[in-house]
Every structure is written in C-alpha cells, then in structure tokens.
Amino acid sequence: MPLKAFRGPKVWLWRWRRNPLRRRADVVEAWVVLGAFLLTVLAGVLAGLAAAGAVEHGLARERTLRRPTVARVVTPAPAKSAAREDRASAGERGWTEVRWTAADGSAHTGRIRAGSGSGPGTPVTVWTDPRGRLVERPTTASEAALRATLIGLLVGVSAAAVPCVAGLAVRGRLERRRMRAWDTEWARLGPQWGRMV
Structure with a gap:
C-alpha cells in the first residue's frame, strides 16, 4: 500500500503525452509495445482463420470424393x-x-x-x-467444423506467439539499454549530490 503512494495515480498513454521527463526511449518502447500487440492480434486471427478455412475446405472436398x-x-x-466371451462387448x-x-x-x-x-x-x-x-x-460436417476450429485455434495461438515473443525480447533489450544509460548518468552525477547538500 505505501508503495502506491510513491507511484502516484496511474496515467494512461503517458508515453505519448508531452512531458519534459519523457525520454526518447519511452516513446520507442511505447511504439514497440503497440506494434507487437497489433501484430500479435493480426497474426493470430489471420493465421487461425486461414488454417481453419483450409482444413474445413479439405474435409469438405474429402466428403464429396468418398x-x-x-x-x-x-x-x-x-x-x-469362449475365453473372451465374458469380457467381449456386443459390438x-x-x-x-x-x-x-x-x-x-x-x-x-x-x-x-x-x-x-x-x-x-x-x-x-x-x-x-x-x-x-x-x-x-469421411468426417461429418459437424466433426469437420470442430476439427477446423481446434486446428485454427492452435495455429492462431502459435502464430500469435511469434510477434508477442519478439516484442517482449525487443522491450527487454530496450529496458536493459535504458538501465545502462541510467547507470552511466548516475555514475556521472551521483558524486555531485554530496556537494549540493
């Protein structure tokens, strides 16, 4: 609870607002996160729909040929x-x-x-x-729809994982770069704080 008092109120979209404390790295990170989110959603939805459509089309073609x-x-x-009679099923x-x-x-x-x-x-x-x-x-229409849906979901989640992981990796790299820059600045300005007090 006391930590929240130090943070202050949550401000949405602060990285895009004009602010003298906003750094270029904050803006880059904001665009990376937004781009990764959009690519994740688009890649997942498009790949899932394409895979489901292909599976359903293939199974429909199979139904017409068989x-x-x-x-x-x-x-x-x-x-x-006689030995298996007692445990054998009727079918x-x-x-x-x-x-x-x-x-x-x-x-x-x-x-x-x-x-x-x-x-x-x-x-x-x-x-x-x-x-x-x-x-x-051949599979029935309902079995084909279920199979296409499940494969579409699996492919969609798999395709969405690629830009999501890439976005997290880029964001982590930006975070490490920002921390190195902060360490450099602190090493330069930290010793001067003692003289100001």
Whole structure:
C-alpha cells in the first residue's frame, strides 16, 4: 500500500503525452509495445482463420470424393472365443476380407473390421475413393467444423506467439539499454549530490 503512494495515480498513454521527463526511449518502447500487440492480434486471427478455412475446405472436398459402397464378406470374421466371451462387448469387430465392385466396374478386395461372426456373403458398407480403393469414413460436417476450429485455434495461438515473443525480447533489450544509460548518468552525477547538500 505505501508503495502506491510513491507511484502516484496511474496515467494512461503517458508515453505519448508531452512531458519534459519523457525520454526518447519511452516513446520507442511505447511504439514497440503497440506494434507487437497489433501484430500479435493480426497474426493470430489471420493465421487461425486461414488454417481453419483450409482444413474445413479439405474435409469438405474429402466428403464429396468418398462414396459408400456395399461390399460382401469373403472370409468369415472370427467368432468370439469362449475365453473372451465374458469380457467381449456386443459390438466386437474382427478383421475380415471383403470384395466390392467400383464405379468403373472393376472388382476390388480389401481387409476391414466387420462384426464378429459375419459369414461369407454378408453385406457391409465400406467407403471408397474415386479409384475404388478403401478409405476411412469421411468426417461429418459437424466433426469437420470442430476439427477446423481446434486446428485454427492452435495455429492462431502459435502464430500469435511469434510477434508477442519478439516484442517482449525487443522491450527487454530496450529496458536493459535504458538501465545502462541510467547507470552511466548516475555514475556521472551521483558524486555531485554530496556537494549540493
């Protein structure tokens, strides 16, 4: 509390006001802080929006290219073993080989995870690309929006960190320079104080 009495009231934007005690270093520091703040906000927002837009566009394109296709089980999926029966869930899935026909009429085979006990000829839905190859199920629009938002936030914060850290580094350097100048002045004028009293 007593320290506040020595500081006096807080004056906003004092580095830009006319004041005989204001030094050139104070003005430079004020501009550095303002520039770093503006660059931090701009870099974060622009990079985040660009990354989110790119991710969402890519996932939307992926949704348009991937198609569900009906495939038939070729080899039966492994049935639940008696030892694992007690801890196995009702939706347990095992690897099995399936066959499907692509849009161009070519036959394809691949391995997928299907419900345990699926017999030969059982229809299953698989996702394929335009060339008929197996691919992962595309993300839904809501999953894509969430993923784009999270990646946009991560990229935005990462991009904003660069000008923020640079501004702090420049400000620290200015502070050290100002302290050296103050030490030099004090070394020159300090011994004269004793003679004035």
